[in-house]
Amino acid sequence: MNIALLANPTAGKGRRAALLPAIKERLGAHVTVLGADSAAAARELAGRAVADGCDALVAMGGDGTVHLGLQAVAGTGTAFGIVPAGTGNDFAVRLGLPTEPLAAADAVAGALAAGATRDVDLARVRGEDGTSAWFGAVLAAGFDAFVNERANRMRWPKGAQRYNRAIVEELVALKPRQYTMRLDGAESRFASVLVAVGNTESYGGGFRIAAGADPTDGLLDVVVAEPLGRLALMGLRPKALKGTHIHDPRVSTYRAKVVELDAAGVTAYADGERICPLPVTIACVPGALKLLQQ
Known part of the structure; x- marks a missing residue:
């Protein structure tokens, strides 16, 4: 599995940044961390990873990081995982995902191993x-x-x-x-x-x-x-x-x-x-x- 990990180290006031190595380990050996210093750069890197054929994009952060990830994967068929690490994490909570980052990473890894995905609606605004x-x-x-x-x-x-x-x-x-x-x-x-x-x-x-x-x-x-x-x-x-x-x-x-x-x-x-x-x-x-x- 070729996994792209879009991580925001400042999410949740930076409290979760130290978990990044453990999250990466749980997701597997072939994980590329997409590091960016701005939202525009993060969106570009995520879009490029999907266009280059990554098997899954995983967003580690809050709703803002998830939002950036959605721009890359929506309508593409590329699998999307969420590791909540923000303050609110509204989207992840309402989807019934684990809210503790390590547990969420384990859940994503389990779904990857099983090839399990769930179809979820998104809204497109123009x-x-x-x-x-x-x-x-x-x-x-x-x-x-x-x-x-x-x-x-x-x-x-x-x-x-x-x-x-x-x-x-x-x-x-x-x-x-x-x-x-x-x-x-x-x-x-x-x-x-x-x-x-x-x-x-x-x-x-x-x-x-x-x-x-x-x-x-x-x-x-x-x-x-x-x-x-x-x-x-x-x-x-x-x-x-x-x-x-x-x-x-x-x-x-x-x-x-x-x-x-x-x-x-x-x-x-x-x-x-x-x-x-x-x-x-x-x-x-x-x-x-x-x-x-x-």
Whole structure:
């Protein structure tokens, strides 16, 4: 087996970097570590490894590293393994994979030995600006996307405090946006502060925003909250950890194969990564991922 290992040593605040030699040993003798100093370089190396015919690509890191790996393997038939080593690991958790890195590496090695893969849906998003990207977890196009966008512009503070500051500042600036949405061609227009499209259930380290989303049903789950005030929006957050927010009368849920979404001044984020400004078209692609899982 020729295995390419895409590893992010900074994932999980660097706590897992020392495990890399043990992970490599567990995966087998023919493992090439793809070391890169930027996301763009990592994406290029992963794509090249798949194009050169590696038997499997394994991503060791958080949702961001997995996201980069998906760009390389989606729709190719190349097997994909995940060794969760980030902070949230939402995609891996919702797929039922081991969350402890060494156990996850053993599970990947076992699936490789058995030739066991599981077909998993992915979502493909295309922007009017020509952007094309795959995602496995959730696309945010409301409040959470604005928080990410603001946090990315900040230079201070560092770490989690930057994200917390971005939340506060976005709450101060909170206002409904006017959206146009088409679900399998059926159009609706509405005002909202929170819009999310899920292939799997959660984002942000366990917020089950698209509770009930099944990555094997060929459908995307769409969650829309009506215009809410600051206190009401924050009141939904603890419910979203349990997935019970979808029963709130101010929250609507839908399912569709293709979601078209437009709103002025909104930038979409998926798997926690910046994608592109709206408008976007998001399509569920059944079985686009060959996941190494027994």
